[in-house]
Amino acid sequence: xxxxxxxxxxxxxxxxxxxxxxxxxxxxxxxxxxxxxxxxxxxxxxxxxxxxxxxxxxxxxxxxxxxxxxxxxxxxxxxxxxxxxxxxxxxxxxxxxxxxxxxxxxxxxxxxxxxxxxxxxxxxxx
Amino acid sequence: xxxxxxxxxxxxxxxxxxxxxxxxxxxxxxxxxxxxxxxxxxxxxxxxxxxxxxxxxxxxxxxxxxxxxxxxxxxxxxxxxxxxxxxxxxxxxxxxxxxxxxxxxxxxxxxxxxxxxxxxxxxxxxxxxxxxxxxxxxxxxxxxxxxxxxxxxxxxxxxxxxxxxxxxxxxxxxxxxxxxxxxxxxxxxxxxxxxxxxxxxxxxxxxxxxxxxxxxxxxxxxxxxxxxxxxxxxxxxxxxxxxxxxxxxxxxxxxxxxxxxxxxxxxxxxxxxxxxxxxxxxxxxxxxxxxxxxxxxxxxxxxxxxxxxxxxxxxxxxxxxxxxxxxxxxxxxxxxxxxxxxxxxxxxxxxxxxxxxxxxxxxxxxxxxxxxxxxxxxxxxxxxxxxxxxxxxxxxxxxxxxxxx
Numbered sequence: 001x002x003x004x005x006x007x008x009x010x011x012x013x014x015x016x017x018x019x020x021x022x023x024x025x026x027x028x029x030x031x032x033x034x035x036x037x038x039x040x041x042x043x044x045x046x047x048x049x050x051x052x053x054x055x056x057x058x059x060x061x062x063x064x065x066x067x068x069x070x071x072x073x074x075x076x077x078x079x080x081x082x083x084x085x086x087x088x089x090x091x092x093x094x095x096x097x098x099x100x101x102x103x104x105x106x107x108x109x110x111x112x113x114x115x116x117x118x119x120x121x122x123x124x125x126x
Numbered sequence: 127x128x129x130x131x132x133x134x135x136x137x138x139x140x141x142x143x144x145x146x147x148x149x150x151x152x153x154x155x156x157x158x159x160x161x162x163x164x165x166x167x168x169x170x171x172x173x174x175x176x177x178x179x180x181x182x183x184x185x186x187x188x189x190x191x192x193x194x195x196x197x198x199x200x201x202x203x204x205x206x207x208x209x210x211x212x213x214x215x216x217x218x219x220x221x222x223x224x225x226x227x228x229x230x231x232x233x234x235x236x237x238x239x240x241x242x243x244x245x246x247x248x249x250x251x252x253x254x255x256x257x258x259x260x261x262x263x264x265x266x267x268x269x270x271x272x273x274x275x276x277x278x279x280x281x282x283x284x285x286x287x288x289x290x291x292x293x294x295x296x297x298x299x300x301x302x303x304x305x306x307x308x309x310x311x312x313x314x315x316x317x318x319x320x321x322x323x324x325x326x327x328x329x330x331x332x333x334x335x336x337x338x339x340x341x342x343x344x345x346x347x348x349x350x351x352x353x354x355x356x357x358x359x360x361x362x363x364x365x366x367x368x369x370x371x372x373x374x375x376x377x378x379x380x381x382x383x384x385x386x387x388x389x390x391x392x393x394x395x396x397x398x399x400x401x402x403x404x405x406x407x408x409x410x411x412x413x414x415x416x417x418x419x420x421x422x423x424x425x426x427x428x429x430x431x432x433x434x435x436x437x438x439x440x441x442x443x444x445x446x447x448x449x450x451x452x453x454x455x456x457x458x459x460x461x462x463x464x465x466x467x468x469x470x471x472x473x474x475x476x477x478x479x480x481x482x483x484x485x486x487x488x489x490x491x492x493x494x495x496x497x498x499x500x501x502x503x504x505x506x507x508x509x510x511x512x513x514x515x516x517x518x519x520x521x522x523x524x525x526x527x528x529x530x531x
Contacts, residue, residue, distance in 0.1 A: 005475060005479075006472070006475070006476065006530065006531060011531055014531055015531075036487070037470075037471055037486075037487045037488070037501075037502060038487065038488045038492060038495070038501050038502060039469075039471075039501065040501075060501050061469065062469035062470075062471040062472045063469060063472045063531055064471075064472070101475075104471070104475070107471070
């Protein structure tokens with residue numbers, strides 16, 4: 001069967017996100033907005049010895065964006081900052097197992113650019 | 127046979143399927159579909175008469191000019207303006223507002239005030255932010271009342287001797303609220319302020335009488351009223367337009383040019399620099415003829431009926447919240463709603479899988495979404511070709527949304 005946009009992975013992560021929430025002990029955080037829809041997602045990270053040891057995501061976003069953030073945190077944990085910087089949209093798309101339409105690609109990539117923003121120590125714009 | 131049923135076959139695109147289901151197009155508030163008459167008029171123009179307008183001294187140029195100027199006359203009649211000089215062709219509503227903002231903006235002084243509202247589309251907000259910022263003027267906003275209406279008492283308090291211009295929507299593109307524009311104009315005039323009305327959502331649905339309304343500017347787009355993209359109308363009251371410098375320079379808008387200065391052309395060409403959207407004007411003319419033939423009163427009644435059906439059907443579904451007035455008599459052909467726990471974009475994507483096209487998001491009205499405490503909504507909007515069956519397909523699909531995620 002050809003993949004659908006709302007794959008089982010996305011539906012499952014929407015219903016039962018594993019890394020949704022806030023991290024009071026975060027050492028790096030960043031939040032950004034998808035200009036297409038106004039969605040907002042933030043990622044809180046705790047880095048120790050150059051590795052991501054804990055992370056949570058929170059915000060107001062669609063199922064695809066939320067699932068992408070959840071997967072991102074999952075595959076990011078334990079990685080070095082260099083490895084995290086090397087993560088690509090393809091790494092997320094592979095895990096989402098979904099037929100993401102071009103108009104929704106930004107929903108997948110926003111958490112990645114937010115994570116990269118956190119690693120770069122970007123300031124959150126208001 | 128209802129209006130929708132009788133004119134559906136005039137719109138070729140409605141015959142197509144989307145995701146294996148017959149298309150239900152409920153996004154006319156963003157852009158309407160086009161009847162065959164519009165498509166054929168533009169095709170015919172390009173195949174037989176195309177040339178540049180106004181200064182081409184040959185047969186094609188004369189024909190193109192004649193057709194372009196005939197479109198102006200048709201639009202004048204459609205909006206009941208007194209003079210053809212009051213109809214300026216633009217690229218769309220956004221362009222029209224920017225032309226006025228650039229023109230008026232140049233005359234703003236520090237301390238002057240421009241009044242907008244909390245329910246404005248970004249197109250009727252950002253150009254005024256820019257104009258005010260550049261001139262040290264102050265932008266003020268009429269707040270919402272009961273999440274659906276303009277607070278007219280607050281409006282009265284905002285108006286004052288410093289108010290230079292009031293810019294508000296005739297119909298909200300999210301809430302559908304038909305604003306009390308006659309009252310808004312009257313009060314602004316009493317305060318000595320100019321008025322611009324954003325008619326993007328109103329021109330396709332209401333019979334307009336701009337001469338009677340008395341606003342200084344009224345802007346709308348062709349593509350939301352069965353016409354092509356790339357053309358809009360800026361109506362400007364002649365007495366007001368005559369006092370204004372053009373905002374944008376170029377050819378066509380001049381009478382005579384020297385190296386260091388130029389003399390402006392007469393109205394309306396003074397505000398139409400460069401080669402205008404000629405084929406689009408021809409298409410808009412055909413759209414206006416089509417709407418006039420149906421009759422705008424009949425169009426309005428048909429769309430109110432669909433809005434009423436949509437409100438009834440959606441409010442009967444558990445977990446659905448509907449925004450804006452519940453009375454179709456004071457609402458345009460737009461119904462914004464949310465399904466609890468479901469992001470509007472997910473809702474729209476799932477509805478699309480059922481062949482139902484709706485809009486989702488903040489609808490370019492983020493301050494309004496913020497005032498309502500939401501990030502966005504789903505939005506169904508109607509045009510002449512929609513039917514009660516379309517509303518039923520929507521309601522059926524919305525009722526099943528929660529189970530799909």
